[in-house]
Amino acid sequence: MIEIKNVSKWYGTFRVLDDCSMAIAKGEVVVICGPSGSGKSTLIKCVNGLEPFTKGEITVDGISVGARSTNLPKLRSRIGMVFQNFELFPHMTAADNIVLAQQKVLGRGAEEARAKAQELLARMGLSEQAAKFPAQLSGGQQQRVAIARALAMDPIAMLFDEPTSALDPEMITEVLDVMVKLAEEGMTMAVVTHEMGFARRVAHRVVFMDQGAIVEDATKADFFGKPRSERAQLFLSKILTH
Amino acid sequence: MFSGFDFDVIWRNMPFLLNGVWLTLQLTIMAVTGGILLGLILAVARLSGIKPLAWGVAAYVNFLRSMPLILVIFWFYTLVPKLTGTSISGFYSVLIAFIMFEAAYYSEIIRAGISSVKRGQISAAMALGLTNLQAMRYVVLPQAIRNMIPVLLTQSIVMLQDTSLVYVVGLRDFLTSAEIVASRDNRPTELYLFVALIFLVVCFSASRLVNRLRRKYTL
Ligand SMILES: Nc1ncnc2c1ncn2[C@@H]1O[C@H](COP(=O)(O)OP(=O)(O)OP(=O)(O)O)[C@@H](O)[C@H]1O
Ligand SMILES: [Mg+2]
Numbered sequence: 107m108i109e110i111k112n113v114s115k116w117y118g119t120f121r122v123l124d125d126c127s128m129a130i131a132k133g134e135v136v137v138i139c140g141p142s143g144s145g146k147s148t149l150i151k152c153v154n155g156l157e158p159f160t161k162g163e164i165t166v167d168g169i170s171v172g173a174r175s176t177n178l179p180k181l182r183s184r185i186g187m188v189f190q191n192f193e194l195f196p197h198m199t200a201a202d203n204i205v206l207a208q209q210k211v212l213g214r215g216a217e218e219a220r221a222k223a224q225e226l227l228a229r230m231g232l233s234e235q236a237a238k239f240p241a242q243l244s245g246g247q248q249q250r251v252a253i254a255r256a257l258a259m260d261p262i263a264m265l266f267d268e269p270t271s272a273l274d275p276e277m278i279t280e281v282l283d284v285m286v287k288l289a290e291e292g293m294t295m296a297v298v299t300h301e302m303g304f305a306r307r308v309a310h311r312v313v314f315m316d317q318g319a320i321v322e323d324a325t326k327a328d329f330f331g332k333p334r335s336e337r338a339q340l341f342l343s344k345i346l347t348h
Numbered sequence: 349m350f351s352g353f354d355f356d357v358i359w360r361n362m363p364f365l366l367n368g369v370w371l372t373l374q375l376t377i378m379a380v381t382g383g384i385l386l387g388l389i390l391a392v393a394r395l396s397g398i399k400p401l402a403w404g405v406a407a408y409v410n411f412l413r414s415m416p417l418i419l420v421i422f423w424f425y426t427l428v429p430k431l432t433g434t435s436i437s438g439f440y441s442v443l444i445a446f447i448m449f450e451a452a453y454y455s456e457i458i459r460a461g462i463s464s465v466k467r468g469q470i471s472a473a474m475a476l477g478l479t480n481l482q483a484m485r486y487v488v489l490p491q492a493i494r495n496m497i498p499v500l501l502t503q504s505i506v507m508l509q510d511t512s513l514v515y516v517v518g519l520r521d522f523l524t525s526a527e528i529v530a531s532r533d534n535r536p537t538e539l540y541l542f543v544a545l546i547f548l549v550v551c552f553s554a555s556r557l558v559n560r561l562r563r564k565y566t567l
Contacts, residue, residue, distance in 0.1 A: 187475035191468055193468045195473075211478060252472075256475075256476070259476065
């Protein structure tokens with residue numbers, strides 16, 4: 107479904123991504139972890155073309171992200187993305203946040219889009235919050251609205267960039283629960299997170315990045331059993347004792 | 349206390365004065381609308397990331413902002429008829445001058461407003477599949493407008509007051525009309541008080557309107 111082949115990216119002379127290759131099959135859940143500044147956000151933003159890359163190739167459902175001829179907005183509409191800081195549109199209600207792109211990008215009618223928004227809010231346990239503005243919601247609620255907003259586009263895959271790291275501890279679970287459910291329903295997911303509990307529960311594979319390179323790409327069992335690289339071992343021991 | 353005054357002079361000359369008010373209002377409303385629209389286009393062009401376009405706009409904005417308005421009015425008054433070959437009314441040449449001049453200021457206000465919207469908002473909009481223009485229209489501008497309304501209003505009030513400069517090309521705006529009556533009937537105090545009152549009412553209602561708009565847009 108998602109294929110990343112020998113992708114490198116430079117900011118001037120600084121190499122953010124160093125010859126990264128990995129693939130995510132349909133229905134697979136891949137957790138990406140690594141120290142701060144290792145290029146995790148940059149890598150998943152390359153997948154939907156929010157960040158351009160210098161070398162290599164990325165294809166999503168057979169479509170090349172970097173090709174000039176690719177209709178990027180159309181491709182992006184098929185890939186959901188969830189951000190660390192939610193990035194809900196503050197001038198719109200929760201429901202309108204979910205309706206906007208359905209209408210403007212997919213061309214759905216107002217009624218259909220509203221119904222879809224209501225249905226997704228219900229799934230997130232947020233039916234009561236539909237008419238509220240983001241500033242009136244808790245962080246956990248905002249992030250669930252953001253997930254609903256992405257799901258409303260009926261994406262073929264979902265990208266998460268540290269979806270719980272801006273949340274208070276008591277709100278992390280409510281967001282992770284939603285993500286676990288999504289994974290169990292068979293959604294294709296790439297999740298940048300340090301929540302190893304989440305990785306243990308639903309990940310198929312864990313990818314470890316350091317200094318722009320993919321240092322380890324292992325099945326869940328292998329990664330938590332005996333990570334091959336020293337750096338991954340060190341990283342794991344640090345966040346697991348945390 | 350107004351025993352020595354003759355406010356009747358205002359009533360007697362009302363139609364004449366109202367003509368002046370009308371010209372001032374027309375000019376202000378058209379120049380504000382045109383200036384904001386052109387300013388928006390300039391701001392978007394400058395932020396477009398297309399280098400030659402951004403530089404061109406920057407040069408335009410910086411040039412006009414270093415010119416006195418009255419000079420720009422003179423230019424257009426003499427230039428526009430020459431360039432177009434057709435004689436165009438003083439009103440329209442002045443209107444064009446105001447739009448071109450004010451757009452330089454508006455574009456800077458709008459650019460600051462657009463830049464004040466967090467980058468993550470644009471990423472989120474694009475990630476949903478919105479095009480650049482759609483992201484601008486539905487996500488960035490509605491937030492930017494909230495931030496810039498007070499400054500846009502202030503600039504527009506300055507512009508309303510600047511319209512009195514049109515007397516230099518012989519147009520009879522409100523202040524000029526009042527001045528004509530004041531010197532002819534020798535009643536300057538009454539007329540200038542009246543002018544002040546009208547400006548006060550107009551500016552006050554404008555700011556009331558803006559407050560209402562702002563409440564509609566804020567949470
Ligand atoms: N616009 C930019 N210009 C130059 N360097 C940048 C830019 N954006 C990011 N970087 C650098 O690229 C590197 C990778 O950044 P990235 O945000 O992908 O890391 P990350 O793994 O997501 O880190 P974190 O865990 O802190 O989110 C960092 O060293 C960062 O400083
Ligand atoms: Mg990051």
